[in-house]
Amino acid sequence: MAILSPKTHLFFFLVFISLCFPPISSLSTLAISRTSNHTLVCALISSSSFPRESSLNCTSFPQGIQIPLNPSVPFSGMVGGIGFLCGLTSSDPTVMVCWRFSNNGTDLTYKRIYVGPLLTNLDSGNSQICGIVNGTNRLQCWQWHEFSSSNRSLITSNLAVGQDFVCGLLRLGQIQCLGSFRDVIDAVPSGNYSEIAAGSQYACAISRNGSLACWGKMVGEKPIDRFKSLALGDTRSCALRINGTVVCWGENGFTLPSSLSDASFETLEAKQDIFCGIVTSNFSLFCWGNDIFNSNPAVFNGVEVVPGPCTTSCPCSRLPNYGRFCGQELMICQHCVPEFGENPPIVSGSGPSPPPLFPQPTPSQWTGSSDPWNTRNVAFLVVGCVGSFMILSVLVILFLKYCKIRGCRVHDSGRLDEAGTPPQQGSQTSQVQDQVGPQLPVLEKRLNQLISMGNGGHLQEFSLLVLLQVTNNFSEEHKIGTGSFGSVYHATLEDGREVAIKRAEASASSSYAGGSKYRQEDKDSAFLNELEFLSRLNHKNLVRLLGYCEDNNERVLVFEYRNNGTLHDHLHRLENSPLTSWTARIKVALNAARGVEYLHEYAVPTVIHRDIKSSNILLDTNGNAKVSDFGLSLLGPQDDETHLSLRAAGTVGYMDPEYYRLQQLTTKSDVYSFGVTMLELLSGYKAIHKNENGVPRNVVDFVVPYIVQDEIHRVLDRRVPPPTPFEIEAVSYVGYLAADCTTLEGRDRPTMTEIVNNLERAFLACLATPNFSRSNTDSSK
Numbered sequence: 001m002a003i004l005s006p007k008t009h010l011f012f013f014l015v016f017i018s019l020c021f022p023p024i025s026s027l028s029t030l031a032i033s034r035t036s037n038h039t040l041v042c043a044l045i046s047s048s049s050f051p052r053e054s055s056l057n058c059t060s061f062p063q064g065i066q067i068p069l070n071p072s073v074p075f076s077g078m079v080g081g082i083g084f085l086c087g088l089t090s091s092d093p094t095v096m097v098c099w100r101f102s103n104n105g106t107d108l109t110y111k112r113i114y115v116g117p118l119l120t121n122l123d124s125g126n127s128q129i130c131g132i133v134n135g136t137n138r139l140q141c142w143q144w145h146e147f148s149s150s151n152r153s154l155i156t157s158n159l160a161v162g163q164d165f166v167c168g169l170l171r172l173g174q175i176q177c178l179g180s181f182r183d184v185i186d187a188v189p190s191g192n193y194s195e196i197a198a199g200s201q202y203a204c205a206i207s208r209n210g211s212l213a214c215w216g217k218m219v220g221e222k223p224i225d226r227f228k229s230l231a232l233g234d235t236r237s238c239a240l241r242i243n244g245t246v247v248c249w250g251e252n253g254f255t256l257p258s259s260l261s262d263a264s265f266e267t268l269e270a271k272q273d274i275f276c277g278i279v280t281s282n283f284s285l286f287c288w289g290n291d292i293f294n295s296n297p298a299v300f301n302g303v304e305v306v307p308g309p310c311t312t313s314c315p316c317s318r319l320p321n322y323g324r325f326c327g328q329e330l331m332i333c334q335h336c337v338p339e340f341g342e343n344p345p346i347v348s349g350s351g352p353s354p355p356p357l358f359p360q361p362t363p364s365q366w367t368g369s370s371d372p373w374n375t376r377n378v379a380f381l382v383v384g385c386v387g388s389f390m391i392l393s394v395l396v397i398l399f400l401k402y403c404k405i406r407g408c409r410v411h412d413s414g415r416l417d418e419a420g421t422p423p424q425q426g427s428q429t430s431q432v433q434d435q436v437g438p439q440l441p442v443l444e445k446r447l448n449q450l451i452s453m454g455n456g457g458h459l460q461e462f463s464l465l466v467l468l469q470v471t472n473n474f475s476e477e478h479k480i481g482t483g484s485f486g487s488v489y490h491a492t493l494e495d496g497r498e499v500a501i502k503r504a505e506a507s508a509s510s511s512y513a514g515g516s517k518y519r520q521e522d523k524d525s526a527f528l529n530e531l532e533f534l535s536r537l538n539h540k541n542l543v544r545l546l547g548y549c550e551d552n553n554e555r556v557l558v559f560e561y562r563n564n565g566t567l568h569d570h571l572h573r574l575e576n577s578p579l580t581s582w583t584a585r586i587k588v589a590l591n592a593a594r595g596v597e598y599l600h601e602y603a604v605p606t607v608i609h610r611d612i613k614s615s616n617i618l619l620d621t622n623g624n625a626k627v628s629d630f631g632l633s634l635l636g637p638q639d640d641e642t643h644l645s646l647r648a649a650g651t652v653g654y655m656d657p658e659y660y661r662l663q664q665l666t667t668k669s670d671v672y673s674f675g676v677t678m679l680e681l682l683s684g685y686k687a688i689h690k691n692e693n694g695v696p697r698n699v700v701d702f703v704v705p706y707i708v709q710d711e712i713h714r715v716l717d718r719r720v721p722p723p724t725p726f727e728i729e730a731v732s733y734v735g736y737l738a739a740d741c742t743t744l745e746g747r748d749r750p751t752m753t754e755i756v757n758n759l760e761r762a763f764l765a766c767l768a769t770p771n772f773s774r775s776n777t778d779s780s781k
């Protein structure tokens, strides 16, 4: 067996630790770019429109530099340096685009320097940019050859890039610096830190007790106080006190302009000699450092700048009322602040040893000493990780035990009736019922398997009584749609979850019951087999199956439900359609295509959706799309040959003519329906609609001829402003793609993977004007 060096051990332990705790995002929502004569200040401006995504806005001081930005491309962060600005899109995959400009801003070039997974951290010095890739925690730098990705950076947060060095914090708060600038690399202080920043030739960090440590070639005296954030330039520095006010120091007695000395800031940014900050009270942006700004520091006054990146978790507190900046389930973090009252303001040097000041992030409490490789720490971490896993396991076991005793599922009312036991009054309101009736062994076994699979907590059996109650006996006012297999009802469960309940047509179930050559147990087992399979489909662009209800005559599936409307509603029903840009529409198509691709390519066995249409694509408030209604074949008649259905399922207008003709169902049938949906997205016409003379018309017959003659502009949805120069190529590209999808012969249509790749390309093309988009995706030049 190979003997691993302590360093290797350490590496693996830290990899292990990073898997245990998700990375902390530190992107910046404002950036400063400099040229010798200009300062360009860029910020994410919050938008109130749907989808709720912020737009990047840049202002040049004095006027001159103009970055051509597509207003409908959402950005999540940005960095600036000398003669460049880079923005990180909030799309998936994440794209980083950079603009370079000459001194007077005229010589603008554009380059896409990164396409890939999310970057959790991004920072730039005057000329170098580094980021941390989500998932692997790999450090990636651009324009910096010695930092190959093979270098073992363990930095997980607070990336800080200076001139020829990069520093950051490790998981437990220790500092790591890499690079060739020895003044900084060789003087890294030990201890626990909550934030770090880099100037061009020095760095400062805020220790867990709020005091400041600086090393390298700093100009001026560091102030004595307690701080929560920093911004460092070339020879000037500013720091954010814990009460939100700013103090500055540096060359020639640099100080904060007195007009800002009382203002409370949320966050700061610096480049060379210019500093900017977002004011806490109204999120306006103020800058200082040269004559232009000092005389009028308000840059975006009265305009709300997004005060921080939207992220999934925070190490300390989160900003109140972040909802208007971020979509669902995202939040904006605040800088970590040492607790008040614990420590008197710092008397430098000695003092009582600091009490643990950070109640929230558990990892920090495990930091034992300044030696990051301390075995005790690692042991604690291992115990922590293993411990939480064990707690989880114990919970699962307890849950299973509980279920065994209490019975977490309800027998269908049919059998209860047969057993002559009337349903109890109280049982109607609860999915957990005490009654355990006579059991079908097969059913029991399969259910136990389902529950013990680990999906157990996810897939729930609902009692018919409960479903009847929440839908008021499947009443009309709960009905939200009728699909090929039955009706869909909207309801709110007792626990507050909103669900879509899909119930098979009585006719379907009777035809199902009619084919009585199988024993009931076999049919139940087949149903559960399929359910088990569906419950394992898990993709962010697929609506999640929550549970089911199975009864002699009832087959019901329960799905998650987000009441933000279907694509059909957004295109045809809502008065002022919120899908107001071509970029947003292409994004919806891309999202939906990814969901269908998952069904076709990654589900084993392959799932053919059979009923793709705009009303089966749900949108959330961020303009993300989820495909619903897959697996509804469960609710249809059961045939011996699943792929050779006699009753062609689907919706008129979307149905593959080849499937209709040959009764041969393949994944290419879904591709056809998806193509119709894309035509709908582009033209705004329903799949079947009436022309000017009131004659019904098919969107394929009407729109495709224009597309193939390169005249798509004549049939584009008028409710969306004409494509911007950024979007023109992308829109016609998507048009051709939709035309390909709707060709008559299935074998001539692209696969869903090809569609996803093409839509991705189209979406990326929306990021830049054609003139600038010729560069490739080379990533480390």
Ligand SMILES: *[C@@H]1O[C@H](CO)[C@@H](O)[C@H](O)[C@H]1NC(C)=O
Pocket (backbone or CB within 6 Å): 055, 056, 057, 058, 069, 071, 300, 303
């Ligand atoms: C940027 O913001 C200014 C006001 O601060 C506004 O006039 C301008 O239209 C915005 N530009 C873009 C592209 O949104």
Ligand SMILES: *[C@@H]1O[C@H](CO)[C@@H](O)[C@H](O)[C@H]1NC(C)=O
Pocket (backbone or CB within 6 Å): 036, 037, 103, 104
């Ligand atoms: C830049 O500023 C210098 C003086 O600082 C001036 O001589 C030069 O003309 C300026 N260039 C432009 C393009 O404004």
Ligand SMILES: *[C@@H]1O[C@H](CO)[C@@H](O)[C@H](O)[C@H]1NC(C)=O
Pocket (backbone or CB within 6 Å): 102, 103, 104, 105, 106, 107
């Ligand atoms: C900007 O600078 C470039 C050279 O860097 C020069 O060719 C161009 O004429 C300048 N434009 C203006 C408007 O000053």
Ligand SMILES: *[C@@H]1O[C@H](CO)[C@@H](O)[C@H](O)[C@H]1NC(C)=O
Pocket (backbone or CB within 6 Å): 117, 118, 134, 135, 136
């Ligand atoms: C980041 O990586 C983690 C772990 O690999 C993953 O669970 C998460 O979904 C990723 N986040 C994004 C936004 O890609």
Ligand SMILES: *[C@@H]1O[C@H](CO)[C@@H](O)[C@H](O)[C@H]1NC(C)=O
Pocket (backbone or CB within 6 Å): 190, 191, 192, 356, 357, 364, 365, 366, 367, 368, 369, 370
């Ligand atoms: C680091 O933090 C731990 C607990 O939070 C503390 O015991 C230890 O003294 C700290 N180390 C330094 C150098 O401050």
Ligand SMILES: *[C@@H]1O[C@H](CO)[C@@H](O)[C@H](O)[C@H]1NC(C)=O
Pocket (backbone or CB within 6 Å): 225, 226, 241, 243, 245, 262
């Ligand atoms: C913030 O704290 C500093 C000293 O730490 C103090 O001088 C200043 O008055 C305080 N400002 C406010 C607004 O509390």
Ligand SMILES: *[C@@H]1O[C@H](CO)[C@@H](O)[C@H](O)[C@H]1NC(C)=O
Pocket (backbone or CB within 6 Å): 263, 264, 279, 281, 282, 283, 284, 301, 302, 303
């Ligand atoms: C925002 O707050 C700052 C500082 O408190 C103030 O100077 C500025 O006038 C405010 N702006 C608006 C538009 O209220």
Ligand SMILES: *[C@@H]1O[C@H](CO)[C@@H](O)[C@H](O)[C@H]1NC(C)=O
Pocket (backbone or CB within 6 Å): 191, 192, 207, 208, 209, 210, 211, 343, 345, 346, 347, 349, 350, 351, 352, 353, 354
């Ligand atoms: C705060 O922490 C730093 C380093 O972690 C230490 O040098 C300093 O003495 C501490 N200050 C107080 C007041 O505990």
Ligand SMILES: CC(=O)N[C@H]1CO[C@H](CO)[C@@H](O)[C@@H]1O
Pocket (backbone or CB within 6 Å): 146, 147, 148, 150, 151, 178, 179, 180
């Ligand atoms: C900054 C740093 O440590 N760079 C190193 C990265 O790795 C290569 C070899 O893989 C070294 O040559 C660099 O010095």
